[in-house]
Amino acid sequence: MKRRLPRVYNRKMIRAIKEFDLINPGDRILIGFSGGKDSALLLYGLAILREHGIIHADLEALTIDLGFMRPLDPEPLAKFCAGLGIKFNYLKKNIASVVQNEDNPCARCAHFRRGVMNNFAKEKGFQKVALAHHHDDAVETFLMSIIYSGQIKTFLPKTYLERSGLTVIRPLVYLREEEVLKAQEFYDYTPAPKVCPYDGNSYRQKTKELIRELTGDRRWVYANLAAAMREGRPSELWPPEKTGLKVGSKDETPV
Numbered sequence: 337m338k339r340r341l342p343r344v345y346n347r348k349m350i351r352a353i354k355e356f357d358l359i360n361p362g363d364r365i366l367i368g369f370s371g372g373k374d375s376a377l378l379l380y381g382l383a384i385l386r387e388h389g390i391i392h393a394d395l396e397a398l399t400i401d402l403g404f405m406r407p408l409d410p411e412p413l414a415k416f417c418a419g420l421g422i423k424f425n426y427l428k429k430n431i432a433s434v435v436q437n438e439d440n441p442c443a444r445c446a447h448f449r450r451g452v453m454n455n456f457a458k459e460k461g462f463q464k465v466a467l468a469h470h471h472d473d474a475v476e477t478f479l480m481s482i483i484y485s486g487q488i489k490t491f492l493p494k495t496y497l498e499r500s501g502l503t504v505i506r507p508l509v510y511l512r513e514e515e516v517l518k519a520q521e522f523y524d525y526t527p528a529p530k531v532c533p534y535d536g537n538s539y540r541q542k543t544k545e546l547i548r549e550l551t552g553d554r555r556w557v558y559a560n561l562a563a564a565m566r567e568g569r570p571s572e573l574w575p576p577e578k579t580g581l582k583v584g585s586k587d588e589t590p591v
């Protein structure tokens with residue numbers, strides 16, 4: 337069956353690849369494949385770009401079973417990768433037992449998953465790790481970071497990791513989540529059911545809902561948040577605190 341995606345998808349991926357210099361000829365790239373819709377599109381999109389000679393890279397996928405109660409069935413994932421001509425790798429880990437009862441299980445889970453992925457990539461001689469974060473993920477991370485950790489930051493389209501020598505790339509950063517959802521009609525694969533009990537109950541989910549509520553039909557709210565995460569935007573911040581006592585902290589004396 338001929339693989340295809342509407343032109344807008346290819347344009348947005350190529351824009352990210354060119355603008356952030358994500359992929360160079362001869363790169364060996366390990367793609368994080370959770371089995372969900374985001375990483376399925378990343379695999380599919382990169383396979384199409386490779387087929388059309390737009391990128392020249394060796395692509396492999398890695399799925400990490402995190403060890404939740406409902407195990408992940410790797411069969412359909414392996415079949416999807418085989419159809420795209422991408423080697424499928426699969427690791428079983430017990431990250432679930434480490435993160436349960438944590439205050440913020442997702443942050444710990446992401447940390448461990450990154451470790452497993454990067455170690456595997458390094459051992460097998462990959463230069464790059466591709467992750468399927470899209471534009472909504474970046475905006476949510478930006479707001480989530482302000483609300484839950486008091487820092488103005490989000491992930492970058494491309495990050496060089498000094499310690500491992502790997503480069504993390506995110507070719508879907510210009511795609512909106514609604515486009516990622518719609519893309520499912522173009523490939524022959526049903527995203528794996530969610531197996532994590534924290535899914536839909538995370539800080540990210542709360543932030544997603546907040547953005548949705550604030551945006552409604554005012555799409556400029558989302559656009560303003562996205563604009564604010566770019567370098568060079570006007571910004572006026574207070575000077576650093578001198579006393580160490582944070583307003584709103586539990587140590588603050590009530591008036």
Ligand code: SF4
Pocket residue numbers: 402435441442443445446532533534535536538
């Ligand atoms: S929702 Fe579950 S799988 Fe996803 S980051 Fe959180 S703990 Fe990990």
